[in-house]
Amino acid sequence: MTNGVEFLSRSLLDPGDNTPLYVQLQKRIRELIVTGVVSEGTRLPSTRKLATDLSLSRTTVLGAYDALRAEGLIVQRPGAGTIVAAHTSTGTTRKKHSKKEPAAVRLSNRGNFAVESPGPATNRSAPFQLGVPSLGEVPLKIWHSLVTRLSKEVTSRDLDHGDPLGYRPLRESIAQHLATNRAVYCTADTVVVFPGTMYVVDMAARLLADEGDGVLFEDPGYTRARRVLQAAGLRTQPVPVDEQGMQVTRRDRSKPPARLAYVTPSRQFPLGVTMPVARRKALLDWSVETDGWIVEDDYDNEFYTSSHETPSIQGLAPDSRVVYAGTFSQSLFPSLRVSYAVVPKGLVSAFSEMRTLLDGHSNTFNQMVLSAFIDEGHYGAHVRKMRQRYGERREELISLVNEKAGEFLDVQRGNGGMHVVVHLRKGISAEEVAREGSTLGLVLPQLARYYQTETAANGLLLGFASASSYELRKATDKLVSVLKRCSRS
């Protein structure tokens, strides 16, 4: 059996630590006891001896022993002095643990949807990487001048909890921007600030649907959204996508009807097609007939090519059953963590209360800065600039692919956005190209990966937003070399 004394005499106290010495000593002895190093019944040295060994005042040691007694870790036994109390060592507990951890970690069924293998970690700076905005072009100087200026204006009132719906002036800036640019019917009262669009999807799913309820989901569609909905306990019902987006009429008609429909109508992800007004109306009618709700993810709404601009579904009827979601992650930068939803009047209080319950609201100061950034015109200017840049890069990539890889690839003419879809001519397997490409550092997501159902799709997604002309050219050359290799095999 271990003798406590040696351990204690070796346990040093930290002079830098400004907790009282007796508390430090109490902590060290406690550690030895609870970790089972010093076991039950061990006799502790007398206060006088320990004081000498550690060159502490006896009062300090007495203080520590008193505190440990108060904790029930040690007891005074007449004749035997101070000994470690019975049933305090976690030795047994620890053995039990050791047998189980970490093997025993059993997640919930819904939890397993959330942690479903996310695939290989991707390199954000790799050529063709998806969804990485051109961060080098964000006007950092302007942003930080605002940060500096506004931080002086913060008062202690701004330190307390803010509005769960978001900082009011920011909601006004967003409402105005959306009404003007996206034909979204909204006022600051129906705009809610969120840390991300998937958080909006999750909250809508939890507020409006129960475990096992169905949700109409685009096939192919945004895999991350599918996992969010499944982690919320919903059954995603794949609805085929054609050149007009989700084929509402081909939805699952089993009873009970789906409670939700998740759609990306402005630029369907991943195919990039735009849903025409007639079909948007069919979806609205579905929502009215079934008491269902539409979650409209307008994820990169700023980067349309204006000739194709179409109004939001939400805006097609003033009282539509639509939760509209958008984000600043693509149009400004991801680490800001500011997105937004426009929710029907009848749902505002529900969103507000659930947000209050879960995480209160988003950090106030960032919202103050973003609000000023929008109101002073910097956001509009940045978006216009990037819309043009992305348009140019898109055209550049398309002509590069046609020119250099036309014999292998068909470019699908989508609508703006930050990536293009290319279909491989028969004889070449997208899977093989993706695998081979990764050996050259290319990130080439396969179109087939975005389907929930079996598919013959044999295509790839090529991102271009954050690449320079030079990088696009180099990457395309690499891609061509891979295609050549794969077509031969």
Add this chain to the structure above:
Amino acid sequence: MTNGVEFLSRSLLDPGDNTPLYVQLQKRIRELIVTGVVSEGTRLPSTRKLATDLSLSRTTVLGAYDALRAEGLIVQRPGAGTIVAAHTSTGTTRKKHSKKEPAAVRLSNRGNFAVESPGPATNRSAPFQLGVPSLGEVPLKIWHSLVTRLSKEVTSRDLDHGDPLGYRPLRESIAQHLATNRAVYCTADTVVVFPGTMYVVDMAARLLADEGDGVLFEDPGYTRARRVLQAAGLRTQPVPVDEQGMQVTRRDRSKPPARLAYVTPSRQFPLGVTMPVARRKALLDWSVETDGWIVEDDYDNEFYTSSHETPSIQGLAPDSRVVYAGTFSQSLFPSLRVSYAVVPKGLVSAFSEMRTLLDGHSNTFNQMVLSAFIDEGHYGAHVRKMRQRYGERREELISLVNEKAGEFLDVQRGNGGMHVVVHLRKGISAEEVAREGSTLGLVLPQLARYYQTETAANGLLLGFASASSYELRKATDKLVSVLKRCSRS
């Protein structure tokens, strides 16, 4: 039937708007059509006529008509010219809506737990208000000098997505702080940054338990946490609390066993008692025997009175099945929205992936600022100062109550914290006192409100953290007058 022409000729284009004129015209006409103002079959004016009416170039009008044709909103009919296409008006849709909204808003069953009436809105600056730290004492100047300094150091790499577990240097600062001050076994690898402790509770519930699973819950306990767990579909099983906290041995033993236990051991909320080591070990043993998990909410861990300081449950066994949660909302300020969890190694990746799925991570810049604030010693200094202040205010309030209201109230000596519990002598009803107090602007939460089961508890919670001596004295006087009135009735 409406004639489109008048409307169109009246619809003005906004010269300030820098979208191309033809797009602006397209939008205006679209609005008239989709809102049903101009109905199906209406003949639109010729491009030439409209150009003249609105003094626009004919090219502009042609561009708008082409775009509208592409959207399927108008059609060219030989002989009849350009007319509004069939089935485009949302007139019918809107009628259906008007009948339903907003009455038809039906939340999910779980959603109803989230929005369960939160009780009367409370005035954060009212006397005795709970859980409002003393924001006037936060060192704003230091904070903002850090904001200004660090904002200059931000590069475009900091604008991209950050680590879902949190900004690494901040996690290191937190790990060191917890190991030293809370005897928590952790490294930066097991610390996860969150926007709030309830978000930690929600994620743990979703990752570790399924719909209908049980969770041991303190009775009385933290009502907000109970709603979070219920909104996540869990059944909260009330476990009585005595002067040693949750009576683990008196838990519900029905099968299957509860998957989780939610506890506030350092200072039980609302009673303020501290759970001794022996009972903490019993809880650890429960978790091992049942494969259950403990969620340890150390919500205001900084404000203990050191003689009562007890190690965290998490720290009692190096591989304990504990998710430990703490926050900077109480110790620094709420609008920062930074809290943290220490999770078992085996769960780190699950938390990381679910966070990535739902909202990515917390804003990066705030984490940079907080990390510097801690590392440069400002956090420790602030906490030590506030610990003393709150201790003084607590003693002051207790002696005020004993001196002025001793005949009506018994003060329950708790352990530090930011509120005290007072029990009413028989003959006076807490409910009546709370009601009467509110007429004088006093916020007096009733102890009974924190019970899930029937209770005879007849007490009130009095917050003191943000009140000056003067305010405490005035508030106590008001309380006494209320008590006198209620004791007579």
